[in-house]
Amino acid sequence: MALPAPNLDDRRFQQLVDEAKRYVRNRCPEWTDHNVSDPGVTLIETFAQMVDQLVYRLNRVPERNYLAFLDLLGVRLFPPTAAKADVTFWLSAPQAEVVLLPAGTEVATARAETAEAVVFATIEPLPIVPTELTALVTKSAAGEHTDRTKDLVADQDVRCFQTTPAPGDATLFGLSVAAPRCVVVLRLDSQVEGIGVDPRQPPLVWEAWDGHGWTVCETDEDSTGGLNRPGEVVVHLPASHTESAISGTRAGWVRCRVTEPDAGQPFYAESPTIRVAEAFTLGGTTTVEHAETVPDVPLGQSQGVPGQKFTLPRTPVLTDGEPVTVLVSDGEGWQQWIAVEHFGESGPHDRHIVLDATLGEVRFPPAVREPNGEPRHYGAVPPKGATILVERYRTGGGRVGNVARGSISVLRSSVPYVSAVVNREAARGGVDGETVAEARERAPQQLRVQDRAVTASDHERIAHEAAPSLARVRCLPSSDEPGAARILVVPSATTGVGDYLRIEQLIPSDEVLAAVAERLDARRLLGTRAIVTPPRYQGITVVARLRAADAEVDHVRTSAQDALHGYLNPLTGGAGGTGWEFGRAVQYGEIFAVLQRVAGVGVVEEILLFPANPLTGVRGGRVDRVDLTPDALVFSYQHQVTVVGAS
Secondary structure, rough: OOOOOOOOOOOHHHHHHHHHHHHHHHOOOOOOOOOOOHHHHHHHHHHHHHHHHHHHHHHHHHHHHHHHHHHOOOOOOOEEEHHHHHEEEEOOOOOOOOOOEEEOOOOEOOOOOOOOOEEEEEOOOEEEEEOOOOEEEEEEEOOEEEEEEHHHHHHOOEEEEOOOOOOOOOOEEEOOOOOOOOEEEEEEEOOOOOOOOOOOOOOEEEEEEEEOOOEEEEEEEEEEOOOOOOOEEEEEOOOOOOEEEEEOOOEEEEEEEEEOOOOOOOOOOOOOOEOEEEEEEEEEEEEEOOOEEEEEEEEEEOOOOOOOOOOOOOOEEEOOOOOOOEEEEEEOOOOEEEEEOOOOOOOOOOOEEEEEEEEEEEEEHHHHHHHOOOOOOOOOOOOOEEEEEEEEEEOOOOHHOOOOOOOEEOOOOOOOOEEEEEEEEOOOOOEEOOOOOHHHHHHHHHHOOOEEEHHHHHHHHHHHOOOOOEEEEEEEEEOOOOEEEEEEEEEEOOOOOOOOOOOOHHOOHHHHHHHHHHHHHHOOOOOOOEEOOOOEEEEEEEEEEEEEEEOOHHHHHHHHHHHEEEEEEOOOOOOOOOOOOOOOEEEEHHHHHHHOOOOEEEEEEEEEEEEOOOOOOOOOOOOEEEEHHHHHHHEEOOEEEEOOOOO
């Protein structure tokens, strides 16, 4: 148990007043009116209030000493991290020249009456490259390529696939140049429909060539209904899109490939055809972050002594990107000083600094006097009179940057030909800076394990430190590899009003996985291996029939959907609202209870429970209980709620 902190003075306001009145009776017996209306009593209460405040501050001394002790041990508050999002910049019309969006282009959320706009900035330049269609090639499932460019130029009908389409057939569209991170619109005019396919759910996938293979592309809309009618397909090309030679033609290739149909999904009975096809670029997508870059910040001049400190003008400093570097002028040029975690391993000539990101302090190496009287330098000392400059650093960040999908809609910087911006996915990764109370809770654990991953809780704590944006972390023994630890990481996710959590939001980025793996690899025990992966998500589909009790049917249906998505939620679900427990089964009875508690529900007439795969969409048979493996979490997948009015 924790050692009890001493209470240096436990007297309170009323006790001080009563004690003063007792002194009055002893020292001044002629003062007999001790009511609150007496001016003398008013003075007593005033001074008692002031003494009470002094006693409160006095009792804060043990806490101050504790925090000073933590500071001596090197416990520092974690700085905030910046939220990031992919934002699409839409052009007002296709352009003949490259539209370049420079790094630092600002976008923001719309300002509301009760909230300020949240500002983001692009991380790197985005060239929106103009393209056009220069080639058309068809490919059979057997791998045979046929160049149909001349047929297309001659206004002939070109079959997209074989006469009887098969999975693996594809139509390849050759763009004039590669267009990485651009949004390309393919405008098609089909004369013969692909008979048999469902236009709302065609067995097609759009892919782009990245130099090593075909990468699946996201599509915004497909008004062709699976190449069944004239329309447009909006394709978001990946950053790895590059040119290649196919059938003797070099181009930036995009293809539409026939996939294996899912169970019950209609398939092509006849190949669709294309008579007219054209392509053009209508936008581009790049990453923005909720941070501001401050360049060329002068700190002052060196005094030529060890242990110098300088303070940055704007805090806190974000450390989740490129490391902060300090430039020191020696009269002939600029020398670079790099940030390290501590000076314990620095030699006398190492140009190192330590950065306190929360306070914005830049500390230069100290010198410690040895027992023999000689000073020991833990790093080089900038010469006297040298100018000290921070090359650049980032500030901002915080949880406020985790805005929902579609929230970023305002272009703050002036960019020609850009008509609109939008984030197609929610921003994530923003975390507030650590508070003093949180550091007090963390410090004993940090001192206990000495930054080593031994137990499961050690692995989880270190993973959280490596990626503060993670919502949940769970460490389990690996069933496939003895002696290995499997660390399951779940990123935080934000949903907008009327929006539900999507499976894509629960997949951690490669950067997060790499950061956690690197931190654990440096702290794991010899002979063990840390495997960092997302958990397995078990989809749950609830089909329910409810009867409303004198309430609006649509409102009850929406409330029931919200209740199901809220309860079967890996981040905020479960009985306690802190996230569904790993490996906990889903029971029929608890779903019944959740729906029965919905306002406006009179009777829960029927509930059907189905397991589902949220990645493939395949749904299993009806069950009364869905068991989860220890590495699995639930995920709400396409609940279907029917509500009938009260009879």
